[in-house]
Amino acid sequence: MTIVVRGVLVPSLLYGTAWKEERTEALVVSALDAGFRGIDTANQRKHYFEAAVGRALARKLADGSVRREELFIQSKFTSEDGQDHRLPYERAAPISQQVEQSFRSSLEHLGVPTLDSLVLHGPSQREGWARADREAWAAMEALADRGAVTLLGVSNVSAQQVAELVRIARVAPAFVQNRCYAARGWDRAVRALCDANQIVYQGFSLLTANRDVLAHAGVRALAARHGKTPAQVVFRFAQQIGMLPLTGTSDPVHMKQDLAIADFELAPAELAIVEGAGLAR
Numbered sequence: 001m002t003i004v005v006r007g008v009l010v011p012s013l014l015y016g017t018a019w020k021e022e023r024t025e026a027l028v029v030s031a032l033d034a035g036f037r038g039i040d041t042a043n044q045r046k047h048y049f050e051a052a053v054g055r056a057l058a059r060k061l062a063d064g065s066v067r068r069e070e071l072f073i074q075s076k077f078t079s080e081d082g083q084d085h086r087l088p089y090e091r092a093a094p095i096s097q098q099v100e101q102s103f104r105s106s107l108e109h110l111g112v113p114t115l116d117s118l119v120l121h122g123p124s125q126r127e128g129w130a131r132a133d134r135e136a137w138a139a140m141e142a143l144a145d146r147g148a149v150t151l152l153g154v155s156n157v158s159a160q161q162v163a164e165l166v167r168i169a170r171v172a173p174a175f176v177q178n179r180c181y182a183a184r185g186w187d188r189a190v191r192a193l194c195d196a197n198q199i200v201y202q203g204f205s206l207l208t209a210n211r212d213v214l215a216h217a218g219v220r221a222l223a224a225r226h227g228k229t230p231a232q233v234v235f236r237f238a239q240q241i242g243m244l245p246l247t248g249t250s251d252p253v254h255m256k257q258d259l260a261i262a263d264f265e266l267a268p269a270e271l272a273i274v275e276g277a278g279l280a281r
Helices: 021-034 050-062 095-110 131-145 159-168 188-196 211-215 217-226 230-240 252-259 268-277
Strands: 002-005 008-011 014-016 038-040 072-077 115-120 149-155 175-179 200-204 243-247
Touching (some): 021 050, 021 252, 050 095, 095 115, 115 175, 131 159, 149 159, 159 188, 175 188, 188 200, 211 217, 211 230, 217 268, 230 252, 230 268, 243 252
Parallel strands (some): 014 038, 014 243, 038 072, 115 149
Antiparallel strands (some): 002 008
């Protein structure tokens, strides 16, 4: 399954590569073998191993089982406060140069000439947009202007920050990527702003941040009714309410299960059960 984002075909479920370290290459190969064609990574060695993602892509492209035009590859620019000592740019360089250096490094890591999506890995402050954040976004816009990246996005943002970005951006954001908590209405305020501005909401940690939803009696009953797992129900729920979900599972069986959710539909009353499951006490 795919969705159309600003005229670009994007897989309706992405494989997230954070926190996998030395397992990254093998897990990305497994994900591609399972059928994933959307890969999310970041040039942030603290939490991602982007070069290992690139090695996995190279293996599957070389054996012919995957074609570049089938793939949606997304990476991120991470500011210094989100990095460890392994910076992908010069610490003393202006922000615009740091974005350029990080981007070139990502292309080298991933073995591709362009990216499908580049995400600003969160503003540098909890509220508003600092000058450095605006400079980073402007540098990303310059990459889009010259065709080096197709779509832009931002992650780890509040509703107020989304609204401000929409106001100041010259190249409109295509994506917002947030950790999504059911207890907060599945990030309802941010999703509403995304809907109002033709931005696709990418939700991560849908399972790990919502274990109570997976254990919820109503969700488990829905899974049994549809012959699916609770995880599959959550991912299908996310898709049906307009999210682009990410999964980072390391289990090949779960990879295939996560992709096998196009063959059932949750009715409005069933969506409401999942919607409210994280709020139940």
